Structure formats: structure tokens, C-alpha cells
Amino acid sequence: MKRKDFLEVSGKSLLGLTLLSQIPAKTFAKSTKTNIQSAGGFMIEVKTKRLFLENTWTISRNSSDYKDNVLVKIEKDGVFGLGEAAPNVRYGEDNLKTIERINSVRHLFDEHDLWHFVDLKEDIFANITDQNCARCALDIAILDWVGKKLNAPLYKIWGLDKEKTPLTSYSIGIDTIENIKRKTREAEKYPLLKIKVGKDNDEEIIEAVRSVTDKPIRVDANEGWKSKEVALEKIKWLQEMGIEFIEQPMPAHMLEETRWLRDR
Amino acid sequence: MKRKDFLEVSGKSLLGLTLLSQIPAKTFAKSTKTNIQSAGGFMIEVKTKRLFLENTWTISRNSSDYKDNVLVKIEKDGVFGLGEAAPNVRYGEDNLKTIERINSVRHLFDEHDLWHFVDLKEDIFANITDQNCARCALDIAILDWVGKKLNAPLYKIWGLDKEKTPLTSYSIGIDTIENIKRKTREAEKYPLLKIKVGKDNDEEIIEAVRSVTDKPIRVDANEGWKSKEVALEKIKWLQEMGIEFIEQPMPAHMLEETRWLRDR
Structure with a gap:
């Protein structure tokens, strides 16, 4: 299944x-x-x-x-x-x-x-x-x-195999860099992390997480990136950091821009 | 449901x-x-x-x-x-x-x-x-x-209401007119009948059933009607006899003819 x-x-x-x-x-x-x-x-x-x-x-x-x-x-x-x-x-x-x-x-x-x-x-x-x-x-x-x-x-x-439950991610909110590092360490038992970004210091946040762990991470911008150019630049950089996927890069109403982004 | x-x-x-x-x-x-x-x-x-x-x-x-x-x-x-x-x-x-x-x-x-x-x-x-x-x-x-x-x-x-099980039909095969009447009487406890037709004496069969019961009946020709004109004529007549629906009127390979029939 x-x-x-x-x-x-x-x-x-x-x-x-x-x-x-x-x-x-x-x-x-x-x-x-x-x-x-x-x-x-x-x-x-x-x-x-x-x-x-x-x-x-x-x-x-x-x-x-x-x-x-x-x-x-x-x-x-x-x-x-x-x-x-x-x-x-x-x-x-x-x-x-x-x-x-x-x-x-x-x-x-x-x-x-x-x-x-x-x-x-x-x-x-x-x-x-x-x-x-x-x-x-x-x-x-x-x-x-x-x-x-x-x-x-x-x-x-329901006849399902519980060993095949999909992995869910443990989320880490926006915080000071020191707190983000601490929370990442505290999340040791969770195999998958979701990192909240969408502010000015996204790169700093991701680097802080990566300085503590190699595990797969997902990124959720919560509609924080306000232009398609900014979003594209961020995504290209995140790709190099080994990110699994990116959630809600742009504001929900910016469908045109999100399509533009997806095409790239 | x-x-x-x-x-x-x-x-x-x-x-x-x-x-x-x-x-x-x-x-x-x-x-x-x-x-x-x-x-x-x-x-x-x-x-x-x-x-x-x-x-x-x-x-x-x-x-x-x-x-x-x-x-x-x-x-x-x-x-x-x-x-x-x-x-x-x-x-x-x-x-x-x-x-x-x-x-x-x-x-x-x-x-x-x-x-x-x-x-x-x-x-x-x-x-x-x-x-x-x-x-x-x-x-x-x-x-x-x-x-x-x-x-x-x-x-x-599964959370289903057994009182809402769809009614299924009790089928009566092709037989002598006397046997069909007898079987229809014997099927008294079944609220819905399916009558098998598709031979030369379909009208005789349906009239025999109708002489014994007023309950809803369905008709299954099992691909027995070999031309669309015959099928159309039969269906028009059956409609007047209060038939609920008609199954497999034409041979399975005669898709064109069946579409022609459905359109009417």
C-alpha cells in the first residue's frame, strides 16, 4: 500500500x-x-x-x-x-x-x-x-x-499495517539562533524536522539547524516570502542545503507568482 | 447514504x-x-x-x-x-x-x-x-x-445500516409458460423479480408473469435480441408493461447498436 x-x-x-x-x-x-x-x-x-x-x-x-x-x-x-x-x-x-x-x-x-x-x-x-x-x-x-x-x-x-504509517515531521518555530540550535538538539528522537522560516534571516536559521543535525529537513515559509524573485533565490539556496521540500513559499493569493515559481 | x-x-x-x-x-x-x-x-x-x-x-x-x-x-x-x-x-x-x-x-x-x-x-x-x-x-x-x-x-x-441494503432481485429463467407462472407464484416472498427473456416468445413470458403478480419486475435479455430494431420494439412494449429496467438487450460486441438504442 x-x-x-x-x-x-x-x-x-x-x-x-x-x-x-x-x-x-x-x-x-x-x-x-x-x-x-x-x-x-x-x-x-x-x-x-x-x-x-x-x-x-x-x-x-x-x-x-x-x-x-x-x-x-x-x-x-x-x-x-x-x-x-x-x-x-x-x-x-x-x-x-x-x-x-x-x-x-x-x-x-x-x-x-x-x-x-x-x-x-x-x-x-x-x-x-x-x-x-x-x-x-x-x-x-x-x-x-x-x-x-x-x-x-x-x-x-481497517486492515492497515501500522509499521507503514507515514513519517510526520517535528516542527521548529522561528526563534533566536541559540534557541533554534537548542530545540534542534532536543528534537533528537524525531527523524524528520520541519523548519519555520519566512523572515529576514532564513539562511542564518537553516545554517544553525544544519550545524547541529544532518537529518532530512523540510522548510515551511508560511507565506512569508513576498516576491517571486526572493522566493526563487531562497529556494535555490535551500536546495543546496539538502532540503526535502518547501511549503507555502508565497502568500496564498499570489497564485500567478506561485505558478511562475513552480515552473522553475 | x-x-x-x-x-x-x-x-x-x-x-x-x-x-x-x-x-x-x-x-x-x-x-x-x-x-x-x-x-x-x-x-x-x-x-x-x-x-x-x-x-x-x-x-x-x-x-x-x-x-x-x-x-x-x-x-x-x-x-x-x-x-x-x-x-x-x-x-x-x-x-x-x-x-x-x-x-x-x-x-x-x-x-x-x-x-x-x-x-x-x-x-x-x-x-x-x-x-x-x-x-x-x-x-x-x-x-x-x-x-x-x-x-x-x-x-x-463498516458503519453501515443493514436496513438500507439495496434490494436484489430474484431471477426467473426461461421455461414453459406454465412453469414460469408456477415459479412466479413460488417467488412470492421476493419483492423484486428479474425475468429472463431474449427468445421468440418474450411477450408471452412477460404476460404470464404479469397474470400472476403486480410486483416490480426487471427484464434481462442476456444479449438475446440480435438487431437494434427488434430490441427497440421489445423495449417499447416492455415499457408499457411497467418494467423497471432492461439488462443486456444486445450482444456485447454490438456497441454501436446499443448506443443507438440508448439514445432512444
Whole structure:
């Protein structure tokens, strides 16, 4: 089975978990919002969990000291399923909207048997159109419940080989050169790094990482390079530094320039 | 969930079972060939079962008193999975070729964990290209084993609503008018009939069925109508008799004529 197929089969659920695992949490804060409601034999709980980051997280677009993730817990027939959403501000997502959307589809859990999860998910997806993170959290919670009821992990139920899970990268944010070197050393156990760039000192950052490790690195500019000429120059230089690939080199609206870049 | 999607999800496995359930067996004959082989903790058994039909089965292409189906049994870890193939002569399939193809992929069961059934099936499908019935029997047997190990029916594992299973039709072969009437009466419990036509007395057959029942009927000409003009005339007449759809009106190679027909 090919990597792409594996991702297609495992889908958004794994993606959500993957994103989460990249966030180093200093402390798991007390929940800031709790909402419990019984719905036809169900207990559905939705809450925000503020994850304080070990290091301030900076990319070319913004900077943050915490992530407000949303946790969903679905309980029925003595088993609970857990799902988690990592709202992404870049796509207009946030924890309050996510909670609102999840609450807005509670009634669907009365209308469908939880075992008929194909229909249930189809209905949820039709009713939540603007917060993919909310869909994702519910999807994970439902399938987590199913797996626990069947007493088997999802990869087994889906017939997948867990040894063939695609490698995901550990991300290192923009920081002082000394901190970037330290974080690269601390990331020793992760085989693949994603380095955030898109500021004025990209070369300095990459050289700092390369001074500490030879492992494959990917580069994410988070739309930080504002002209195609700058982007092309950066990419040519990065190529020589043995970079696996480059993500979001240009602002999303600059499609023409990005095409120009791709052609080269 | 739409009917088409249900079929896509449930796939060939259900199709195979559906086909089988349409064959009324008079007696379940003794197996005519048995082949047992232990392969890395597996026991795989493949054999032909001759199913003697209650009535001689006649369609426009051919006639038969029995069906030689192939049964596969995969046994591992105290559980066995059963699969069945219904070879179709129209597609160059027969029981001996099916057995040969199944035997030719036995080694794949040594190379893959049975739980990694996505890879296993991909490999089987790549190695059996000319006998879809052999693929189907293995597919069913593997998934039957998985379901038994998870202690749940496949529809549940796949999140499907079994009440929404698409209706399949009960087929009535070409026969004397009296026998066709009798068989139509005997099929009382089946909500949907498929009537085999494609000979000279199609009208007589349909009128005989309609004299006994008002239920929805489908018509299968099994490529029996040899000219587009004849087919068009038949179809127009059948339309007035309240027929749901018509299958294989013309010989498979007459694509031009079939397109002409479809346009009308």
C-alpha cells in the first residue's frame, strides 16, 4: 500500500492526531469551558483545553504562547470515545466556533444509531461546513468509540499495517539562533524536522539547524516570502542545503507568482 | 447514504453473496475436489461444490441443471473465514480455473499478516487478473475471518445500516409458460423479480408473469435480441408493461447498436 493511499484511508482522523502530537505542552491547563448534555442515551462533552507551549511558537505570520484546542468526549453503552480539534486561525477556525458547531449537531446523535457512523458522519459533515477542525474532532471521537467497542485499534479494523504509517515531521518555530540550535538538539528522537522560516534571516536559521543535525529537513515559509524573485533565490539556496521540500513559499493569493515559481 | 455508495463500500463481497443467494439449490452435493494445505499457521481449503438446481436454469445464451461453485475456507488462530465464488462462463470463468488461481496465491498468505488485509488483498488482486470470481471468494473469506475475529458483522464494522441494503432481485429463467407462472407464484416472498427473456416468445413470458403478480419486475435479455430494431420494439412494449429496467438487450460486441438504442 502506498503512502498516499494510507493517508487516504486513515484520513482526517490521523491528521488531527498528528497535528496535535507536534505541540509540546508545558502544562495541560484546566478546561476553560465545559458543556455536558445527555442526548438519547448519549453523553457528549465539549470543552476547550488551553495547551501552554514549552517555547513561544513563532512562524512568519504570527506568534503564540498557547493553543486553545477543543476536546470532545462521546459516552454511550459504557464506553467513551475521545476526539480533539486543533483550530487553525489561518483558516478562520477557533475554539469557540468549534464548540458552537459541535453543539449544533448534537441532535444528529439522537437521529442515528452510533453504529451507523457512515450516515452519521455524512450528516455531520453536511451540517458543519466552515470548521473542519470540528468535523475532525467528532470524526475521531466517533471512530474512537467504535474501536473501543470492537476492542481493536482502528488500523487493525481497517486492515492497515501500522509499521507503514507515514513519517510526520517535528516542527521548529522561528526563534533566536541559540534557541533554534537548542530545540534542534532536543528534537533528537524525531527523524524528520520541519523548519519555520519566512523572515529576514532564513539562511542564518537553516545554517544553525544544519550545524547541529544532518537529518532530512523540510522548510515551511508560511507565506512569508513576498516576491517571486526572493522566493526563487531562497529556494535555490535551500536546495543546496539538502532540503526535502518547501511549503507555502508565497502568500496564498499570489497564485500567478506561485505558478511562475513552480515552473522553475 | 445513497444506494450506490452502499454498494461501493460493501463492494464485491456482498455482490458475490447476492449472486449466490439467487441460486435455488436442490441438494448441496458432496465436494468434487478438495485441496488442503497448511501455510505458515494457515489452513486454506479450496473445493468445488456442485449445486443442483431445483429447476433447469435457462437463459437466452445457455441452459444448465447445476452450478459448480467454489468454496474457500481460511482457518487461522481458531477462527475460519468462508468465501464462495460463482464462476460465470460468460466471462471465461470456471471452477477449475478459479481453484488454480486461488492455489497460485497461497504464498501471499505467508508474506502478509492476515490483519494487514488491505496489502494482502492488493497483492492478491494484482496476481489474479482473469478470474474475478476467485478474487471475490478470497475477498469474502478474508473479510469473513476479520469479522469473526472482531466478533461483529461486517456491516457494523463498516458503519453501515443493514436496513438500507439495496434490494436484489430474484431471477426467473426461461421455461414453459406454465412453469414460469408456477415459479412466479413460488417467488412470492421476493419483492423484486428479474425475468429472463431474449427468445421468440418474450411477450408471452412477460404476460404470464404479469397474470400472476403486480410486483416490480426487471427484464434481462442476456444479449438475446440480435438487431437494434427488434430490441427497440421489445423495449417499447416492455415499457408499457411497467418494467423497471432492461439488462443486456444486445450482444456485447454490438456497441454501436446499443448506443443507438440508448439514445432512444
